[in-house]
Amino acid sequence: MPGEHGGAARPGRRGVITVWLPTAESEALMGGLPAGFRADVWTGGPELPASADTVEVVVPPYGLTDAGLSRLAELPRLRLVQLESAGVEWIRPHVPDGVVLCNARGAYDRAVAEWVTGVVLAHLLRLPRFEQARRDERWDYTQTDSLEGKRVLLVGHGSLGAAVSPALAGFGARITAVARRPREGVHGVEELPGLLPEADIVVLLLPLTPATAGLVDASFLGRMRDGALLVNAGRGGLVVTEDLVAELREGRLYAALDVTAPEPLPAGHPLWSAPGLLLTPHTAGSNGTPPARAMALAKAQLVRYAAGEPLVNVIGGEGY
Incomplete structure (x- = not known):
C-alpha cells in the first residue's frame, strides 16, 4: 500500500529536484520554492509537463478524475505525493506502490x-x-x-x-x-x-x-x-x-x-x-486561509524530502 514505506522518502538523485504544483499560484502561496527545487504546473489535464520522466514529487490538484489519477503510474521517478487536502480516499488507490502518500493534516x-x-x-x-x-x-x-x-x-x-x-x-x-x-x-x-x-x-x-x-x-x-x-x-x-x-x-x-x-x-x-x-456545498475548509497553510505545509515537506528526513502526515497501511 502507498505510504507503508513510511518516514523518509529519500530523493532519487542529487542536484535539482522537480516538483509538480497544482496551480500557477502555488509557488507564491508557499513563499517560493526551497533551494534545490524547480517546479512545473500540472492542473490534472491530459497533457503532462515535459518533466514527466524526472519529476519526484507531485502536489496534485484536488478532485482529479480517474483518468488524471491514472497518469501517476506513468511517472518513473515519482517518490512522493503530497496532498493539499486532508482526505485521501479519492487518490489513495491510484498511488503507485513504493510512492509515499502524505496529506495536509492541520491545514484546515x-x-x-x-x-x-x-x-x-x-x-x-x-x-x-x-x-x-x-x-x-x-x-x-x-x-x-x-x-x-x-x-x-x-x-x-x-x-x-x-x-x-x-x-x-x-x-x-x-x-x-x-x-x-x-x-x-x-x-x-x-x-x-x-x-x-x-x-x-x-x-x-x-x-x-x-x-x-x-x-x-x-x-x-x-x-x-x-x-x-x-x-x-x-x-x-x-x-x-x-x-x-x-x-x-x-x-x-x-x-x-x-x-x-x-x-x-x-x-x-x-x-x-x-x-x-x-x-453547505463542501465549504467548511474554504474560508480563504487553508490554501496558503496547505502550501506552507507542502514547502516544509519538500525541505524534509530533500534532506532525507522523516516526512509528516504519512498515510500508512492502516490509514490516518
Whole structure:
C-alpha cells in the first residue's frame, strides 16, 4: 500500500529536484520554492509537463478524475505525493506502490472549527427559521437556544477534533471525544452506542475509510436522542443518506451537512427538500486561509524530502 514505506522518502538523485504544483499560484502561496527545487504546473489535464520522466514529487490538484489519477503510474521517478487536502480516499488507490502518500493534516483545522461552530450556533439560534420568515414577511418570534451546557459528542479526535473542541467549549458546551483508539480523555469507537443517547449534538470529523464508511446508519441515528443535531464535517460516505433522510422527514433529528454522497447533489436528490437540514456545498475548509497553510505545509515537506528526513502526515497501511 502507498505510504507503508513510511518516514523518509529519500530523493532519487542529487542536484535539482522537480516538483509538480497544482496551480500557477502555488509557488507564491508557499513563499517560493526551497533551494534545490524547480517546479512545473500540472492542473490534472491530459497533457503532462515535459518533466514527466524526472519529476519526484507531485502536489496534485484536488478532485482529479480517474483518468488524471491514472497518469501517476506513468511517472518513473515519482517518490512522493503530497496532498493539499486532508482526505485521501479519492487518490489513495491510484498511488503507485513504493510512492509515499502524505496529506495536509492541520491545514484546515481552524476553518473547519469555524464552520462547525457557525452551523451549530445557526441551528440553536433558529437562524434558518428566521430567514424563511423574512422571505415570507412573517414576524415569527420564538424562544431560541444556547450552546452553553449542551452535550457535544465529537466523533473523530485528530487535529480537527482538537481544534473544534475548544471552539465549542468556549461557549460552555460539554465535550465528549471519540476516536478509533481510546486514550486519556478520549473514548474508543466501540463506546459509541452508550454515548450517543446522551448527546445533544453529534459532530462527525472522521476520514472516510473502509472502517468508517456507512458508520452513521439507522442503528447509529436511532440511538441519538429526539431533537439532537447531527453535524457532518468529515466525508459524505460516513452517513447512510436514506437513513438520515428518514429521520429528518419524521422531524426527530436535525442535521447540518457540509459533505454528502454523492457530491455535488444531483437534481431531485432527497436532501434538497429534507426538512430540518442546513446544507453547505463542501465549504467548511474554504474560508480563504487553508490554501496558503496547505502550501506552507507542502514547502516544509519538500525541505524534509530533500534532506532525507522523516516526512509528516504519512498515510500508512492502516490509514490516518
